[in-house]
Amino acid sequence: MSVIEIKNLTKNFGNTKALNGLSFSVEQGSVYGFIGPNGAGKTTTIRVLLGILRKSSGEVTVLGGDPYHDAVELHRRLVYVPGDVALWPNLTGAEVIDLLGRLHGGIDMAKRKMLLERFQFDPTKKCRTYSKGNRQKVALIAAFSCEAELLLLDEPTSGLDPLMEQVFQSCVAEAKEAGKTVLLSSHILSQVETLCDQIGIIKQGVIVDSGALADMRHLTRIKMVVQTINPAPDLHKIPGVHNAALQDGEWHFAVDTGAMDTVMQFLVPFGMKALTAEPPTLEELFMQHYSADTQKEGKR
Amino acid sequence: MKRHSFTGTLSLTRLYIRRGRWLLPLWILLPVLISATVVSSAAVYQDVGLFVEELTANPLISSILGPGMSHDVAGVVVWRSTGQIVLILGIAMMLTIIRHTRSEEEAGRNELLRAYVTGPHASLTAALLIACISSLLAGLLVTVYFISLGQAVSSSFVFGLMIALASCVHAGVGGLAAQLNKGADKARGVALAFAGAEIFFLIINNSQGSYSGWAWLSPMAWHRVAQPFYGDKALSLVFMVIILAIPVVAAYVLSARRDLGEGIFPEKSGRAQAAAGFRSPLALAWRLQKGSAIGVLVGIVLIGGAVGGMAQSVSETAGIGDLLGGIGGMNWMAEVGNRNAFIGVFIYILTMAIAAYSIMSVLRLQKEEYEYHAEMILAKPVSRTQWMFSNLLVSMLCVTGIMLALGISSGLMFGLGSSDFGQSFQSIWLMCVTKIPVVWVMAGIAALLYGVLPRMATILSLCIWGVFTVVEFLWEIQIVSWAVMQFTPYAYAHYTVPVANLPIMPLIVLVILAFALQALGVLGFKKRSIGQV
Numbered sequence: 001m002s003v004i005e006i007k008n009l010t011k012n013f014g015n016t017k018a019l020n021g022l023s024f025s026v027e028q029g030s031v032y033g034f035i036g037p038n039g040a041g042k043t044t045t046i047r048v049l050l051g052i053l054r055k056s057s058g059e060v061t062v063l064g065g066d067p068y069h070d071a072v073e074l075h076r077r078l079v080y081v082p083g084d085v086a087l088w089p090n091l092t093g094a095e096v097i098d099l100l101g102r103l104h105g106g107i108d109m110a111k112r113k114m115l116l117e118r119f120q121f122d123p124t125k126k127c128r129t130y131s132k133g134n135r136q137k138v139a140l141i142a143a144f145s146c147e148a149e150l151l152l153l154d155e156p157t158s159g160l161d162p163l164m165e166q167v168f169q170s171c172v173a174e175a176k177e178a179g180k181t182v183l184l185s186s187h188i189l190s191q192v193e194t195l196c197d198q199i200g201i202i203k204q205g206v207i208v209d210s211g212a213l214a215d216m217r218h219l220t221r222i223k224m225v226v227q228t229i230n231p232a233p234d235l236h237k238i239p240g241v242h243n244a245a246l247q248d249g250e251w252h253f254a255v256d257t258g259a260m261d262t263v264m265q266f267l268v269p270f271g272m273k274a275l276t277a278e279p280p281t282l283e284e285l286f287m288q289h290y291s292a293d294t295q296k297e298g299k300r
Numbered sequence: 301m302k303r304h305s306f307t308g309t310l311s312l313t314r315l316y317i318r319r320g321r322w323l324l325p326l327w328i329l330l331p332v333l334i335s336a337t338v339v340s341s342a343a344v345y346q347d348v349g350l351f352v353e354e355l356t357a358n359p360l361i362s363s364i365l366g367p368g369m370s371h372d373v374a375g376v377v378v379w380r381s382t383g384q385i386v387l388i389l390g391i392a393m394m395l396t397i398i399r400h401t402r403s404e405e406e407a408g409r410n411e412l413l414r415a416y417v418t419g420p421h422a423s424l425t426a427a428l429l430i431a432c433i434s435s436l437l438a439g440l441l442v443t444v445y446f447i448s449l450g451q452a453v454s455s456s457f458v459f460g461l462m463i464a465l466a467s468c469v470h471a472g473v474g475g476l477a478a479q480l481n482k483g484a485d486k487a488r489g490v491a492l493a494f495a496g497a498e499i500f501f502l503i504i505n506n507s508q509g510s511y512s513g514w515a516w517l518s519p520m521a522w523h524r525v526a527q528p529f530y531g532d533k534a535l536s537l538v539f540m541v542i543i544l545a546i547p548v549v550a551a552y553v554l555s556a557r558r559d560l561g562e563g564i565f566p567e568k569s570g571r572a573q574a575a576a577g578f579r580s581p582l583a584l585a586w587r588l589q590k591g592s593a594i595g596v597l598v599g600i601v602l603i604g605g606a607v608g609g610m611a612q613s614v615s616e617t618a619g620i621g622d623l624l625g626g627i628g629g630m631n632w633m634a635e636v637g638n639r640n641a642f643i644g645v646f647i648y649i650l651t652m653a654i655a656a657y658s659i660m661s662v663l664r665l666q667k668e669e670y671e672y673h674a675e676m677i678l679a680k681p682v683s684r685t686q687w688m689f690s691n692l693l694v695s696m697l698c699v700t701g702i703m704l705a706l707g708i709s710s711g712l713m714f715g716l717g718s719s720d721f722g723q724s725f726q727s728i729w730l731m732c733v734t735k736i737p738v739v740w741v742m743a744g745i746a747a748l749l750y751g752v753l754p755r756m757a758t759i760l761s762l763c764i765w766g767v768f769t770v771v772e773f774l775w776e777i778q779i780v781s782w783a784v785m786q787f788t789p790y791a792y793a794h795y796t797v798p799v800a801n802l803p804i805m806p807l808i809v810l811v812i813l814a815f816a817l818q819a820l821g822v823l824g825f826k827k828r829s830i831g832q833v
């Protein structure tokens with residue numbers, strides 16, 4: 001069952017098209033990584049999902065309801081962490097956490113206490129004194145101490161230190177174990193790679209690639225470095241091999257996943273001395289979409 | 301203070317001029333515009349001397365403005381407008397300084413600038429520079445204007461410089477207020493408290509005749525000290541410069557003793573757990589508005605009490621000139637009575653100020669939205685209606701409370717000095733109660749604009765408030781008729797009508813109108829996207 005279902009969503013701000021026919025869905029119990037460069041439309045999408053922005057056209061369903069018309073009912077079942085948390089300067093962190101929790105319909109005090117400790121957060125200070133990372137902690141603690149089926153996290157860890165990033169990741173992992181659904185917008189790709197089952201790459205208001213990371217990897221090339229006992233000539237002539245170069249007796253090349261067998265058959269007769277094969281990282285997938293686009297722009 | 305403390309001041313001055321390019325010219329022109337308006341209204345009368353004499357003989361006018369000064373056009377401007385000019389210009393200068401110093405620090409932008417080659421005092425100095433230069437220009441324009449009218453050059457300079465110095469003192473106070481606390485809202489609170497105090501001292505000064513030592517405490521009353529076109533006490537200007545130095549030096553001393561972004565008073569830690577009742581948008585709205593509402597309440601109560609207490613010294617039997625008593629063809633002062641008229645006019649003026657406060661209070665909604673606070677609440681199971689309504693309810697209750705408190709304080713002080721406490725108290729109290737629907741309508745206008753045209757809401761609401769205020773002024777000087785005046789809500793609880801005779805129906809209509817405007821505002825808000833789009 002899809003917890004979030006988006007079809008052909010568009011959102012215009014005056015003449016600017018922020019979302020341009022965006023489609024994706026998030027299955028129940030999964031962690032969906034929503035990645036893309038700044039200004040691609042991640043935050044706009046999440047705000048449409050919250051019912052704070054009205055869509056221009058398209059279909060959007062959240063937890064079976066319409067995010068704009070059923071906002072109040074839906075918000076009982078979801079929590080949200082913005083990427084740039086703005087807090088009331090004269091309230092303390094604790095007051096904000098408690099207010100948000102109570103508005104949600106109740107706060108789990110034991111969980112709140114545990115989260116305060118895990119995030120090493122002093123909630124007695126006035127919000128105007130908190131740093132960026134600490135404001136982010138307020139929103140994270142408020143969100144994780146509420147009971148919710150769906151977590152909408154919009155670059156939730158910007159400003160957090162690496163230790164706190166770890167705490168955040170374990171909180172998301174626990175939420176997933178408890179069967180909750182998470183939409184995680186991020187441009188920290190290692191975070192997405194660790195946490196997410198499904199990934200959507202958004203570019204200029206459309207999803208340009210999506211699926212499980214493993215599936216997406218199949219569509220791309222594997223980087224290989226091979227050293228053979230006898231010199232292997234003409235490797236670069238095999239179909240499916242790209243960017244092959246011979247350096248210090250080692251072949252460096254990228255190979256299409258479909259051509260792997262041919263390459264191995266070709267190499268074996270020369271005798272294998274050393275071989276490394278690296279699947280593409282998410283970063284490379286990301287850069288592939290990104291640079292394809294910059295090339296296009298370069299041609300204009 | 302080392303020289304490099306001021307590095308970058310000129311660049312920052314240019315930045316602040318750029319940021320204030322719309323507002324600063326307005327403030328610079330304001331005093332000359334107000335002066336010209338008064339001059340043109342006085343010009344209606346062929347014999348200005350008689351006009352002034354008649355006005356000052358009026359016990360109502362002389363109690364509000366103090367006795368007249370020189371009996372010519374210039375004297376009328378000095379006597380009638382100095383307080384007004386200094387108050388508006390002064391508040392503008394205080395807010396300008398705070399905007400460029402404390403607000404910038406709070407937003408973290410000053411940190412960015414300081415990381416470049418900018419000295420620790422550059423920001424304060426640049427802000428003071430533009431405020432003082434603007435004040436000086438504003439004063440010089442007044443000087444030039446009066447010289448062009450054929451007034452004595454030296455007197456014109458005394459008046460212009462007096463206006464400039466009074467305005468500069470406010471700039472200094474703004475700079476000082478900005479040093480105290482971490483939050484810009486607290487600095488603005490201090491600034492407004494200063495404005496309240498000078499009104500208070502002005503009233504006390506006027507109650508004791510033309511000049512008492514109290515005048516020194518209120519820059520709004522400095523024309524009593526410098527006496528332009530009357531005695532031309534040019535030496536007093538030197539003392540004003542010395543007074544000006546006090547807040548400025550204090551601001552620099554405190555600025556040098558604190559860290560960037562911090563205040564002199566450290567930010568205290570607060571609750572480790574929210575209070576049990578802090579669980580609704582209503583509780584949040586009250587929490588956010590409480591401070592300013594209590595501040596305004598205290599100020600209004602003090603001013604209302606002072607006015608009520610003074611009213612007994614207004615002669616009830618003195619003859620009233622036809623000129624003012626006959627405004628709009630009504631013999632209103634005879635009907636209302638001098639003392640009630642005196643309090644009535646003051647309550648009327650305070651109501652206009654409270655109406656402005658009610659607009660700003662409603663427009664906190666916009667601030668909450670644009671600062672992304674609304675988003676945090678609306679991402680919870682809170683409907684848009686509930687969120688907006690909670691804020692409106694708090695605004696309405698606050699202004700209602702303030703009006704009632706004004707009625708109690710002025711009524712009490714007036715009643716205590718009168719022979720018939722019950723009767724006196726009731727008439728004053730009712731003056732305030734009948735103005736509550738008027739203030740609600742002004743809040744309703746702001747709510748409607750916020751719901752439907754959020755980006756224009758502030759400017760449009762304040763323009764509408766300004767137009768209503770100007771219409772009243774134009775009606776007073778008989779340029780527009782009552783027919784025009786009736787388009788403003790103020791007309792339905794006007795000071796010229798004895799409060800016991802006010803028709804009740806229009807007030808009920810105003811209440812309904814206020815609720816209708818707010819409901820429309822909520823409807824508009826439900827239909828639009830949220831955020832700065």
